[in-house]
Amino acid sequence: MRAITITEPGGPEALVWTHVPDPEPGPGEVIVEVRASAVNRADLLQRQGHYPPPPGASAYPGLECSGTVRALGPGVTGWSVGQEVCALLAGGGYAEQVAVPAGQLLPVPAGVDLVDAAALPEVASTVWSNVVDLARLVEGDTLLVHGGGSGIGTFAIQLGVALGATVVVTARSAKHERLRELGAAHTVDYREQDFVDEVRRVTDGRGADVILDIMGASYLPRNVAALATGGRLVVIGMQGGRKGELDLGMLLTKRAAVHATALRSRPVEEKAAIVRGVREQVWPLVEAGRIRPVVHARVDMADAAAAHRLVETNDHLGKVLLVR
Template sequence: MRAITIPEPGGPEVLTWAEVPDPEPGPGEVIVDVRASAVNRADLLQRQGHYPPPPGASAYPGLECSGVISATGPGVSGWQVGDVVCALLAGGGYAERVAVPAGQLLPVPMNVDPVDAAALPEVAATVWSNLVGLAHLGMGETLLVHGGGSGIGTFAIQLGVALGATVVVTARSAKHERLRELGAAHTIDYTSEDFVEEIKNITDGRGADVILDIMGGAYLGRNVAALATGGRLLVIGLQGGRKGELDLGALLNKRGSIFATALRSRPVEEKAAIVRGVREEVWPLVESGAIGPIIDRKMPMALAAEAHRIVGSNDHLGKVLLTVD
């Protein structure tokens, strides 16, 4: 088969569409013939040499895919050759075929194109496990989403609205109109506005009940300042650095909580539990039309380097998909 390989760390130009050995299904695994994968920020970090795949995972980038099951390994039940699926991966999505633990498979939701379904598994699992599994976001609460125009952000807006929350996002002003169409009640231009001041104004001084953060260290202090009493800060990315200053007194006074989570490195059993939750609680919302895949563009897999440049520029809105003919 062919796959996108990373012969050495570097810029987008190091990504190489090359012939590689076909994967074989291990116990509890299936082989998926890939129709599409999606570009995630983690893929860019892996390409740069900063985010290696977990032990035992494919060396090729790609944290999600859609396609058709072409083979099953020992011990697989509930799935068969010919099933059209999408999947959460620890790696390997940038390829014509990938081995997937059966517990990380999802049926393609009704009314979603099988190619477009590649935009769903990673964001759905990340957002649901944080907003619902950890933060228990509730009706009437205020959710602040940083990076509202990203794949994570566009999905979080939709899930937050479906859960009855008031969603506020930070994003470049050029993306605001589309984010309001997705359900964001308020938009903040992080390039020219102070999100702490803005969230206070929006909530009459109370702050955000839940903050979903992709920035990490650079936003840590301001995120705590933006929390409401009893607020929950969910750190899922480090685009603003690994380290920041934390005022524990401010956190104590607000009886606040900080969660820092990663999905890729979790054991297979934990990922399977998250995928089950997504299938039970999120897929009905997708099939009803309350949530949908937000896709900026689709490109041939061989053009992965250009797709990485687009995602690295932050000019996209939603997901960039890589397709296999």
């Protein structure tokens, strides 16, 4: 088969479409004939040499895909050859085929195009596991989403709205109209406005019940300041650095919580549990049309370098897909 390999850590030019050995299904695994994958920030970090795949995972980038089942490994039940699926991966999505633990497979939701389905597994798993399963977002809560124009952000807006939350997002002003169309009640231009002041203003001083943060250190003090009493901050990225100052006094006064999580490195059993939750609680919302994949562009998989350059500009809204 062919796959995108990383010749050496570096820029997009390090991504090379070349022939590699076909994957073989191990016990409990399924081989998926890939129709599309998606570009995630983790792929850019892996290409740069900063985010190696976990032990046992494919060396090729790609944390999600869509396609058809090609082969079943020993012990796999409930799936059939030729079935259209999408999947959460630890790596290997930038390829013609990929081996996937069966517990990380999802059926393509009714009404969703097979290619566009590649935009769903990673964001759905990340947002649901953090915002719903961990931070316990409920109807009537205020959800603050940083990076509202990203794949994570566009999905979080829709899921928050579907669950009855009021969603506030930070993003470049050029993206605000589209984000409001997705359901964001309030948009904040992080380059011109203080999101703490804006969150307090739109909540009558109460603050956000749940914050989904991709920035990390640079936003930590302000995120805690923006939390409501009993609020939950979930950090899922470090685009703003690894080390920040945490005001424990403010955290104690608010009886608030700070969580930090990662998805890729979790054990297979934990990922399978998350995928089950997504299938049970999120897929019905997708099939009802209340959540949809937001796709900025489709790029030929062999030209993954161009897709990485596009994502690095931060001009996109939603997901950039790699299509075969």
